[in-house]
Amino acid sequence: MTRGSIPDDDDTVARKGKVVTTTEGWPELLRCTTTKPPPILPGELIEEILLRIPASSLVRLRNSVCSSWRTLISSSQFAKDHLRRSMAVDPALTHPCIAYYSSSYSYTTIGTFSVRYVFENPPHEPTKVVPYEGRCYRSIIGSCHGLLCLHDEELEDRAILWNPCTGFTSPPLEIGGIFYYCGFGYDHVNDKYKLFGIVNKKSGESVTRIFTFGPKSKWRTIQDFPYRLHDSDSKDCVVGLVGLFVSGTGTLNWLLRSRLSSSVAVLSVDLVKETYSQFSAPSRDSDDKEFVLPRLGILRGCLAVCYETKKTHWTFWLMKEYGVPQSWTKLAIIPHHPLLVNPVSCYVLLPMYMLTNDVLLAKSPSGKFVLCNLNDGSIEFPNIDSSGDGMTKHRPLSRGSGSRIFHVYHESLVSPSHFGLPSCSSEMRSLIIQNCECNICKGSGASAM
Secondary structure: OOOOOOOOOOOOEEEOOEEEEOOOOOEOOOOOOOOOOOOOOOHHHHHHHHOOOOHHHHHHHOOOOOHHHHHHHHOHHHHHHHHHHHHHOOHHHOOEEEEEEEOOOOOOEEEEEEHHHHHHOOOOOOEEOEEEEOOOEEEEEEEEOOEEEEEEOOOOOEEEEEOOOOOOEOOOEEOOOEEEEEEEEEEOOOOEEEEEEEEEOOOOOEEEEEEEOOOOOEEEEOOOOOOOOOOOOOOEEEEEEEEEEEOOOOEEEEEEEEOOOOOEEEEEEEOOOOEEEEEEOOOOOOOOOOOOEOEEEEEOOEEEEEEEEOOOEEEEEEEOOOOOHHHEEEEEEEEOOOOOOOOOOOEOOEEEEEOOOOEEEEEOOOOOEEEEEOOOOOEEOOOEEOOOOOOOOOOOOOOOOOOEEEEEEEOOOOOHHHHOOOOEOOOOEEHHHHOOOOHHHHHOOOOOO
């Protein structure tokens, strides 16, 4: 199977026949091998060069560059420009990663690993999980532009924003109750990050709210969410508690499954207008098992849905134009494989990420991660080493995911301080960095920019 590769940001830089690199391979922009003074570059050119460097490399550079570069890299406008460029021109600038937590045990750790390494590492070379430990922020509400929104499940009324790439977190934000049917995303019209959720107060009252992050962060109560958890009177049920954010649309999205037929729809919350809408998903076979639930994902920035069909294979659909049912396009048919199916599971294959060469990373009903080549039909099982994630009651990820919940995010320079919130770097700490005294780990750790 040919996995392909995500474009490498660690290429060496040739200058007049000489190669200037560091021991880790990413471009060294500060030092020069010649005794002559380096040429003076215009500020605009320096900024254009830095905008072409991946976010993770810029974070590693921050302690080695001059104060003017450091100020530039740390600015809100540079973070926006870098994010905009990565989304429109070069996705390799924001590497895809996966963060996960345990939904069945109260571990204080969150594990992260590189999607790039999952695709590129040979089977004998494991992709290492980097564990982060916090106080009691154990669940992930959603991800957007490199930020993860974490929920404090112990006190049940607080959330923080965290950028794993830079290490920054926001101060705790008061929620006021237990969350369900929630999501985190970006209002691109008003340039605001928003948190949506149904809050169950201690009084028993249930309200639907949107929280806008900023200097004067506050809740706004909106029209009730159209569906309730465990509502047996409803003709439709919502599949999944967390809505998926689709970049560029300002929407959070859930699948709706009819209790009376095989029909499926998409329910969305518009974070700009703060309203609801609904549109149809692709038709599925009437012979499909009703108890096997379809799954919703994001592939190449588009909504993707997966059905089990004829009890023999999974069918993937991709929505090329958001909100237009006619744009649903059949992406792939993946036959059942003995190591992928689970007779007692009520879910199908969950799409996670797809390369441009049509290699799909998915989580199977058996709990295993799998790489599916949509061109030749071959599959591989990546080796993910989760031995250091601290979740000792779970089996290793290479054998199955258990009750871990996964979120795809892309590394970025976006910080809570860019939209008016104080930033700190103390809430989430990498266990690997804490336990390692070498200069390389210290230099690449999560510290203030």
